[in-house]
Amino acid sequence: MPLDVYTLYICELFVLGFVSIIMVFAWSGTQYDRVLGYSCLSMGLTLLAVFLSSLRSFGFQFLPIFVGNLLLMLAYGMLLNAFRSFCGKPVRYHWVLGALIWAILCLFPGFYHSLPQRIFVCCVLCILYTSALIILLVRSRASLQVTFWPAQFLLWVHLLFHIARMLIDTGSISKVHGAIGGSTFSLYVILESILFVIGVTFTILAMVNERSQIMYKQASLRDPLTGVWNRRALFNQADKLTLRCSRSAEPLSVILFDLDHFKSINDRYGHYQGDRILLDFCQVVQQILPADGHFARLGGEEFAAILVVDEPAAASLSEQIRSAVLASLPDNVSYSVSIGYTTRWLHQQPFAESMVAADEALYRAKANGRNRVEAFISPALV
Numbered sequence: 271m272p273l274d275v276y277t278l279y280i281c282e283l284f285v286l287g288f289v290s291i292i293m294v295f296a297w298s299g300t301q302y303d304r305v306l307g308y309s310c311l312s313m314g315l316t317l318l319a320v321f322l323s324s325l326r327s328f329g330f331q332f333l334p335i336f337v338g339n340l341l342l343m344l345a346y347g348m349l350l351n352a353f354r355s356f357c358g359k360p361v362r363y364h365w366v367l368g369a370l371i372w373a374i375l376c377l378f379p380g381f382y383h384s385l386p387q388r389i390f391v392c393c394v395l396c397i398l399y400t401s402a403l404i405i406l407l408v409r410s411r412a413s414l415q416v417t418f419w420p421a422q423f424l425l426w427v428h429l430l431f432h433i434a435r436m437l438i439d440t441g442s443i444s445k446v447h448g449a450i451g452g453s454t455f456s457l458y459v460i461l462e463s464i465l466f467v468i469g470v471t472f473t474i475l476a477m478v479n480e481r482s483q484i485m486y487k488q489a490s491l492r493d494p495l496t497g498v499w500n501r502r503a504l505f506n507q508a509d510k511l512t513l514r515c516s517r518s519a520e521p522l523s524v525i526l527f528d529l530d531h532f533k534s535i536n537d538r539y540g541h542y543q544g545d546r547i548l549l550d551f552c553q554v555v556q557q558i559l560p561a562d563g564h565f566a567r568l569g570g571e572e573f574a575a576i577l578v579v580d581e582p583a584a585a586s587l588s589e590q591i592r593s594a595v596l597a598s599l600p601d602n603v604s605y606s607v608s609i610g611y612t613t614r615w616l617h618q619q620p621f622a623e624s625m626v627a628a629d630e631a632l633y634r635a636k637a638n639g640r641n642r643v644e645a646f647i648s649p650a651l652v
């Protein structure tokens with residue numbers, strides 16, 4: 271059974287209306303996320319463009335040809351803005367370029383009255399916009415683990431369709447009134463655009479949802495002030511490292527840090543300065559620790575690191591950190607740190623026991639005058 275252009279038209283208007291409503295609800299539900307905001311505008315403009323295109327069957331020329339396609343280019347521009355916002359890029363003039371080119375070309379009667387030329391330019395602009403969306407998607411690969419490939423697939427199908435249309439659609443006038451573009455190829459254009467609109471709507475919703483989930487997950491594992499891992503993340507990581515070390519018979523070292531007399535620093539210089547010292551301390555430690563070390567803020571002015579290194583390496587790193595902290599004078603404020611560490615080779619014991627041992631060493635560092643490094647001494651050796 272051949273596809274009927276009028277039925278497809280109604281389907282497209284219905285689908286566009288429906289996805290526009292979904293987008294508006296999703297946009298308000300996400301506290302007016304910019305990506306969804308631009309997507310709403312894109313859907314709304316496409317709906318208007320398709321409606322104006324249907325006026326061709328009532329004998330209109332200017333509204334479907336000039337205004338309809340102009341709105342379609344603006345809709346692509348809004349989609350570009352949505353993807354740029356997703357990448358964290360500012361919205362510039364790019365989104366209006368397609369519409370501008372269309373408006374200028376329509377000033378030439380030769381172009382305005384030539385269906386093949388209009389189809390060719392429309393295809394080129396669609397290909398350019400879709401290519402830009404693909405490039406932006408590749409740039410945001412890091413924040414898209416699940417949605418990346420479906421989104422790529424969708425955009426590549428759209429791109430290839432328009433390349434094929436450029437080669438196949440000769441612009442022969444359709445005998446059926448009301449076809450988008452007015453050519454016999456219009457049936458396929460409407461069909462593809464219905465599928466693209468549905469696909470792009472759910473892809474954008476999935477992209478925004480995935481990004482939020484990653485953000486919330488990151489936030490639940492990071493310390494909001496310093497940006498380093500928090501206690502929960504450290505313990506998650508510790509479980510993995512303990513398993514790895516027990517399999518490979520590698521040593522696991524735990525180092526605990528506690529800034530000295532931090533209360534008096536807060537009292538003397540203020541809480542804001544105290545925060546700056548916490549940030550400085552994290553910077554100093556991260557410059558010294560090996561890249562595969564895990565460093566976290568346990569709370570207040572207490573920090574911990576877990577590393578797959580033996581005792582001499584743990585002692586050397588601790589000493590380096592202690593002296594680097596002393597030499598670092600953020601805003602000319604001097605501060606110091608007490609450090610306790612422990613190293614274990616056999617990992618039958620839970621990780622929490624290593625924490626208790628390192629804490630015991632830290633307690634001795636404080637008791638012995640602060641600004642020093644102490645190792646855990648096993649009771650069997652005392």
Ligand SMILES: Nc1nc2c(ncn2[C@@H]2O[C@H](COP(=O)(O)OP(=O)(O)OP(=O)(O)O)[C@@H](O)[C@H]2O)c(=O)[nH]1
Binds near residue numbers: 541542544545571
């Ligand atoms: N500026 C700032 N201060 C904090 C933060 N979290 C905890 N503190 C302060 O850290 C101080 C910790 O004080 P104490 O536990 O008495 O320890 P201390 O003064 O460092 O003394 P010792 O550990 O014995 O050397 C308290 O005054 C807390 O208010 C924070 O996020 N920012």
